[in-house]
Structures are given as C-alpha cells and as structure tokens.
Amino acid sequence: MENKTTTDSATDSGLSLESVRESLISQEDTIVFSLIERAQFPFNSPAYDPLSSPALCGSLLEYIVKETEIIRAKVGRYTSPEEHPFFPNDLPLPHAPPHNYPQVLHPAAAFININDIIWKMYFDQFLPLFTAEGDDGNYGSTAECDLKCLQALSRRIHYGKFVAEVKFRDAAQDYGPAIRAQDKDTLMKLLTFESVEEMVKKRVEQKAMVFGQEVSLDDKGDTGKYKVDPSLVSRLYGEWVMPLTKLVQVEYLLRRLD
Numbered sequence: 001m002e003n004k005t006t007t008d009s010a011t012d013s014g015l016s017l018e019s020v021r022e023s024l025i026s027q028e029d030t031i032v033f034s035l036i037e038r039a040q041f042p043f044n045s046p047a048y049d050p051l052s053s054p055a056l057c058g059s060l061l062e063y064i065v066k067e068t069e070i071i072r073a074k075v076g077r078y079t080s081p082e083e084h085p086f087f088p089n090d091l092p093l094p095h096a097p098p099h100n101y102p103q104v105l106h107p108a109a110a111f112i113n114i115n116d117i118i119w120k121m122y123f124d125q126f127l128p129l130f131t132a133e134g135d136d137g138n139y140g141s142t143a144e145c146d147l148k149c150l151q152a153l154s155r156r157i158h159y160g161k162f163v164a165e166v167k168f169r170d171a172a173q174d175y176g177p178a179i180r181a182q183d184k185d186t187l188m189k190l191l192t193f194e195s196v197e198e199m200v201k202k203r204v205e206q207k208a209m210v211f212g213q214e215v216s217l218d219d220k221g222d223t224g225k226y227k228v229d230p231s232l233v234s235r236l237y238g239e240w241v242m243p244l245t246k247l248v249q250v251e252y253l254l255r256r257l258d
C-alpha cells in the first residue's frame with residue numbers, strides 16, 4: 001500500500017537529487033566553519049566534567065545544550081523536519097504557532113533521530129583529533145562552539161531523509177522490493193554512490209584548506225598551516241558523516257511503505 005505521502009515525482013515538489021545535493025554542499029561550509037571556530041580552543045576537558053552544583057545536572061556542555069534546546073523548542077525550531085534535538089525528552093511545546101512546512105517526507109521520518117550516535121562520535125572519536133590538548137579556561141565558549149558543530153553535523157546527517165525520499169520517488173520500482181523485504185544491505189547498495197562520496201571528501205578537504213588557512217602578510221604565500229587539518233575534515237566525512245547519512249537513509253527507507 002502506498003503511504004499517505006504523495007508519490008508524485010520528486011520534481012513536482014521542487015525536490016530533486018540535484019537540489020538536495022546542493023543543500024548538502026552548502027552545509028559543508030557551515031560544518032567546516034564550525035570546526036574552525038571550535039579549533040580555536042584547546043580540548044578544555046572541564047567543560048565535559050560533571051558540574052559540582054547540584055542545581056546543574058551533567059556537565060557544563062550538557063547544561064548549555066539542554067537549556068538552549070528548551071528555548072529553541074519554545075519557538076518551534078523542532079517543528080522543522082530538518083532540525084533534531086539532542087535531548088528530545090521533556091522539551092516544551094512551541095509557544096509560537098507552528099510553521100506549515102511542506103509535507104515532503106513520510107510521517108515515519110519524525111521518529112528517526114540518531115543524535116545519540118552523533119554525540120558519541122563527536123566527543124569520543126572526533127573532538128580529540130582536531131583540538132589541541134590543554135585547558136585555557138574558556139569552557140563556556142568551548143561548549144557554545146561544540147553546540148554549533150553538533151547542530152551542523154546533526155542537520156547534515158538527518159538530511160539523509162530528504163535524499164532517501166528523492167531516491168525512492170525517482171526509482172520506487174527499485175527500492176520497493178527491498179523495502180518490503182526489509183533488506184538493509186540491498187537498500188544500502190541502491191543508495192550508495194561512491195563516486196559522489198569521493199568528490200565530497202575532496203571538496204571538504206579543499207574547503208578546509210581555503211577557509212582555514214593561516215594567512216601570512218609576507219610574500220611566502222600559502223603557509224601550509226591550517227586551523228583544522230584538512231585531511232581530518234575529509235576523514236570526518238569519510239568515516240562518520242557520510243556513513244551516518246546513509247544510515248539515516250536506510251532507516252527512513254525501511255519505513256517508507258508503512
């Protein structure tokens with residue numbers, strides 16, 4: 001049974017694989033600049049230690065993220081299908097009237113949130129790689145930068161829902177049997193475009209070089225120094241961002257015919 005979402009061609013809704021890929025390219029800039037901002041501070045481990053104050057549960061980082069998400073929930077940020085909270089439980093309802101976003105995705109999309117995976121990836125694996133060891137006491141600014149990185153990564157990775165919807169609409173006859181069989185491996189093969197992934201890795205590495213290069217006023221030109229190691233940005237996409245984007249696509253497609 002076709003689901004409640006219209007199955008018109010992607011172009012009828014103005015959505016196409018080209019347009020969603022253009023959005024992903026644009027989001028690369030946000031991610032690279034957020035990493036550059038975070039890299040200005042050392043790791044600053046006290047920002048992640050449990051706070052001593054009983055009134056503030058968790059770490060300073062968790063406190064800033066939770067309180068920020070409460071305000072954002074009140075103004076309706078999470079009614080957008082592109083935004084996902086890291087602490088979704090107990091968020092207040094929007095005070096503002098909800099914006100009528102076009103219903104592009106299948107309703108099941110609302111139940112896909114992998115921010116717990118993104119959080120662990122970012123803090124346990126990636127953050128120690130691209131920040132210098134040390135403590136400069138700027139814990140609040142550090143946490144604010146982390147939040148910007150988390151939010152940009154979450155938006156990019158969950159954009160996989162829109163990519164999956166377009167791919168399904170463009171080739172329902174190919175995806176349908178694998179969805180009905182709940183065949184994750186076949187879905188992963190169908191939605192993977194390795195040539196595109198290679199271009200993404202090269203482009204984000206280039207952006208990290210251009211956006212993050214250390215500028216020197218002498219005539220030596222490119223200093224060869226960067227605020228964030230460009231090869232690390234490429235690795236971030238290759239090892240985490242793109243695989244997690246594909247995970248979101250598979251999770252979405254598995255529910256697409258519900």
Ligand SMILES: C=C(O[C@@H]1C=C(C(=O)O)C=C[C@H]1O)C(=O)O
Nearest residue numbers: 163191192193196197200242245
């Ligand atoms: C996002 C897409 O799906 C997959 C994931 C990609 C990514 O995360 O950048 C790129 C190509 C595909 O393997 C796409 O086809 O554009």
